Amino acid sequence: MTNALNLFIGLAMGLNLLALASSRLPSVIRAAALQGMILGILPLLIENHFQWMVGVVAVGTITVKGFVIPHLLRRALRAANIDREVKPLIGFVPSLLLGASATIGAVALGGTLPLLPEHAGSLLVPGSFATVVAGFLLLMGRAKAISQVCGYLILENGIYLFGLLLINSTPLLVEAGILLDLTVAVFVIGIIMDRIQKEFDTLDTNKLTSLRE
Amino acid sequence: MKEILLIAIPLLAAGAAFIWPNERTRPRLLPVAGALHAALSLWLLVNPPALLTGAWFGFDPVARAVLPMVSLLFFICSIYAVAYLKVRAERRNRLFVFALLILLGFLSLALQAQHLGLLWVAAEAATLMTVPLLHFNGTARAFEASWKYLLVGGTGIALSLLGSFCLGYASLHGGGNGDLTFAALAAQGASLTRPWLIAAWVLLLAGYGTKMGLAPMHTWKPDAYGEAPGIVGALLAGGMTTMAFVAVLRVKQVVDAAGGGEMTQRTLLAFGLFSMLVAALFLLSARDFKRMLAYSSVEHMGILAVGAALGGLGIYAALFHVWTNSLTKGALFLSAGNIRRAANARNEDEVSGMAWRSPLSARIFIAGLFAITACPPFGPFFSELRIVRAAFTTGNTFTAVAFLGCLLFAFFGLTRLVFAIVDGRPRAAARATGNRFRETSGVILPPLAFLVFSIWLGLATPSLLTETWSAAAKLLFPTP
Numbered sequence: 001m002t003n004a005l006n007l008f009i010g011l012a013m014g015l016n017l018l019a020l021a022s023s024r025l026p027s028v029i030r031a032a033a034l035q036g037m038i039l040g041i042l043p044l045l046i047e048n049h050f051q052w053m054v055g056v057v058a059v060g061t062i063t064v065k066g067f068v069i070p071h072l073l074r075r076a077l078r079a080a081n082i083d084r085e086v087k088p089l090i091g092f093v094p095s096l097l098l099g100a101s102a103t104i105g106a107v108a109l110g111g112t113l114p115l116l117p118e119h120a121g122s123l124l125v126p127g128s129f130a131t132v133v134a135g136f137l138l139l140m141g142r143a144k145a146i147s148q149v150c151g152y153l154i155l156e157n158g159i160y161l162f163g164l165l166l167i168n169s170t171p172l173l174v175e176a177g178i179l180l181d182l183t184v185a186v187f188v189i190g191i192i193m194d195r196i197q198k199e200f201d202t203l204d205t206n207k208l209t210s211l212r213e
Numbered sequence: 214m215k216e217i218l219l220i221a222i223p224l225l226a227a228g229a230a231f232i233w234p235n236e237r238t239r240p241r242l243l244p245v246a247g248a249l250h251a252a253l254s255l256w257l258l259v260n261p262p263a264l265l266t267g268a269w270f271g272f273d274p275v276a277r278a279v280l281p282m283v284s285l286l287f288f289i290c291s292i293y294a295v296a297y298l299k300v301r302a303e304r305r306n307r308l309f310v311f312a313l314l315i316l317l318g319f320l321s322l323a324l325q326a327q328h329l330g331l332l333w334v335a336a337e338a339a340t341l342m343t344v345p346l347l348h349f350n351g352t353a354r355a356f357e358a359s360w361k362y363l364l365v366g367g368t369g370i371a372l373s374l375l376g377s378f379c380l381g382y383a384s385l386h387g388g389g390n391g392d393l394t395f396a397a398l399a400a401q402g403a404s405l406t407r408p409w410l411i412a413a414w415v416l417l418l419a420g421y422g423t424k425m426g427l428a429p430m431h432t433w434k435p436d437a438y439g440e441a442p443g444i445v446g447a448l449l450a451g452g453m454t455t456m457a458f459v460a461v462l463r464v465k466q467v468v469d470a471a472g473g474g475e476m477t478q479r480t481l482l483a484f485g486l487f488s489m490l491v492a493a494l495f496l497l498s499a500r501d502f503k504r505m506l507a508y509s510s511v512e513h514m515g516i517l518a519v520g521a522a523l524g525g526l527g528i529y530a531a532l533f534h535v536w537t538n539s540l541t542k543g544a545l546f547l548s549a550g551n552i553r554r555a556a557n558a559r560n561e562d563e564v565s566g567m568a569w570r571s572p573l574s575a576r577i578f579i580a581g582l583f584a585i586t587a588c589p590p591f592g593p594f595f596s597e598l599r600i601v602r603a604a605f606t607t608g609n610t611f612t613a614v615a616f617l618g619c620l621l622f623a624f625f626g627l628t629r630l631v632f633a634i635v636d637g638r639p640r641a642a643a644r645a646t647g648n649r650f651r652e653t654s655g656v657i658l659p660p661l662a663f664l665v666f667s668i669w670l671g672l673a674t675p676s677l678l679t680e681t682w683s684a685a686a687k688l689l690f691p692t693p
Contacts, residue, residue: 113408114406115386116385132375139364145360148364158375162382163378165385166381168391169381169389185337185363192344192360192363195356208360
């Protein structure tokens with residue numbers, strides 16, 4: 001069980017690096033979407049016996065993170081009719097190096113933290129930390145609004161991974177609420193991006209500079 | 214179960230606002246829902262209901278100590294909103310009214326939340342609901358402010374979720390049964406696993422601190438307060454930040470119970486004093502009077518954090534300050550909104566002589582300035598005095614001195630800018646705008662009411678309120 005779990009988490013960690021190294025927006029969106037779908041499968045692997053609520057959350061996560069949100073982002077990309085280069089503020093090689101060292105650091109750190117016996121040997125904690133750092137790098141290191149949103153999604157994915165540690169003990173109501181909030185968040189982000197595009201004629205957040213001291 | 218009504222009334226009214234067909238009469242739903250909500254929370258303040266053990270939400274002493282204030286703030290703002298939306302008849306108000314009511318509902322839920330996860334869900338929902346309020350003006354600058362608010366606020370809220378999970382895991386690893394209500398977590402005490410506890414405190418303080426607007430996570434505040442209508446600024450500075458502060462207090466209670474009292478104290482003191490310092494420095498150079506209010510809010514969040522770090526006396530004073538600061542900020546934001554509308558500009562270079570253009574609003578604004586810089590007889594003077602006294606009694610002399618120094622610099626900055634706007638001759642540009650802003654009772658009485666409350670709270674603090682504050686402080690900081 002743990003082996004299958006670790007395989008999937010390893011894949012998710014690989015997708016972090018892919019997102020950091022991509023120079024084109026569609027591939028960043030694809031990496032974030034694929035990562036979201038992989039995470040959606042994980043609760044089914046963790047739960048030993050099938051519960052309908054876990055099934056609902058898994059299906060919901062896969063639908064929202066794998067299809068709905070990427071669809072919204074691609075639509076924004078088409079509507080904005082912007083060129084599809086990522087425009088890094090932190091270059092690809094430095095961000096890849098930072099991401100890789102964060103992954104190594106997360107694995108080392110995960111080994112020192114106290115864990116419950118059933119979580120020992122799983123990659124949940126290192127995977128979560130590495131993904132959170134990758135999300136932050138994308139959020140801060142990219143100029144285009146869409147890649148910042150992808151960074152936010154990857155950050156959320158990392159937190160979701162950590163939340164899986166608690167899945168056996170906390171009611172899934174909270175997870176359902178989290179998923180709902182995330183969906184609404186992306187909808188709101190989508191609307192704002194649309195309006196920024198209309199007002200500023202760009203989705204390059206470096207151009208948003210009228211408010212400053 | 215009257216406390217559920219506190220959440221249900223605004224949400225139902227929001228639903229009604231959404232399907233209400235008439236643009237002109239829709240804003241009247243706001244004072245109706247606001248009055249019902251205020252009456253109910255006042256009733257609950259006088260007759261607090263018994264709290265069920267293990268309940269996910271309820272009207273506990275902490276909710277009782279702050280929720281009536283948020284309710285009162287919303288009610289007075291809702292009266293102003295009717296007059297304001299009449300002036301702004303050119304903008305459609307369906308989404309605005311809807312979002313205001315939903316915001317009130319989620320603030321009521323978050324303030325009453327006794328469960329770590331529920332608190333997060335309510336806080337996130339409230340954050341998202343303020344976005345349509347921020348870009349009500351529909352200008353390019355408003356969208357820029359909304360985008361920055363979304364990114365900074367979203368990151369903060371993500372950090373607090375990670376922190377909530379860490380705290381949950383600390384409980385689970387320490388032998389907990391997965392009950393994440395604050396009472397159960399605090400009861401676990403020292404058995405919470407130490408490394409996870411520290412991680413949780415750092416992340417939760419950073420996350421909810423972003424929402425509060427503690428420096429250096431305050432960057433969304435000047436943009437948001439500068440671009441949003443005055444009423445939204447008042448509700449953010451008095452309602453949203455209060456909710457985040459209560460969240461910090463509830464988490465602090467758990468971490469203190471687990472033996473992390475020294476850590477919470479030090480970090481809160483550091484963040485608090487740093488926020489006050491940053492705010493004072495920015496206030497000295499501020500040129501836009503709406504952004505000035507944002508830095509003043511950063512300063513007062515710092516004051517709250519310092520208060521929260523100073524033990525039971527400090528928490529009592531901080532809860533007192535939540536009331537005085539929020540209600541005084543209400544007067545400032547609403548009168549600033551009037552001045553902004555009358556002058557048609559916000560910058561020190563473009564605005565002056567407002568004592569001629571909008572005499573009543575300018576007077577309220579000046580009175581509000583003296584109130585917020587803690588001049589007697591206004592409320593903030595008495596609450597800040599209590600914080601200073603708490604600092605001296607707990608032996609934090611350095612804190613008290615730094616605190617007073619920052620207040621002094623903030624006073625210089627605020628008075629300089631306010632008098633630059635109010636005094637002098639009106640600018641030609643402002644005189645040229647044809648239709649003059651009329652100071653109707655609808656836009657003057659609400660900020661005046663806030664000022665009256667500010668004085669009343671300072672001079673004659675009702676004993677009912679002092680009792681609730683000390684009950685809440687005792688719950689949040691149980692002295693052995």
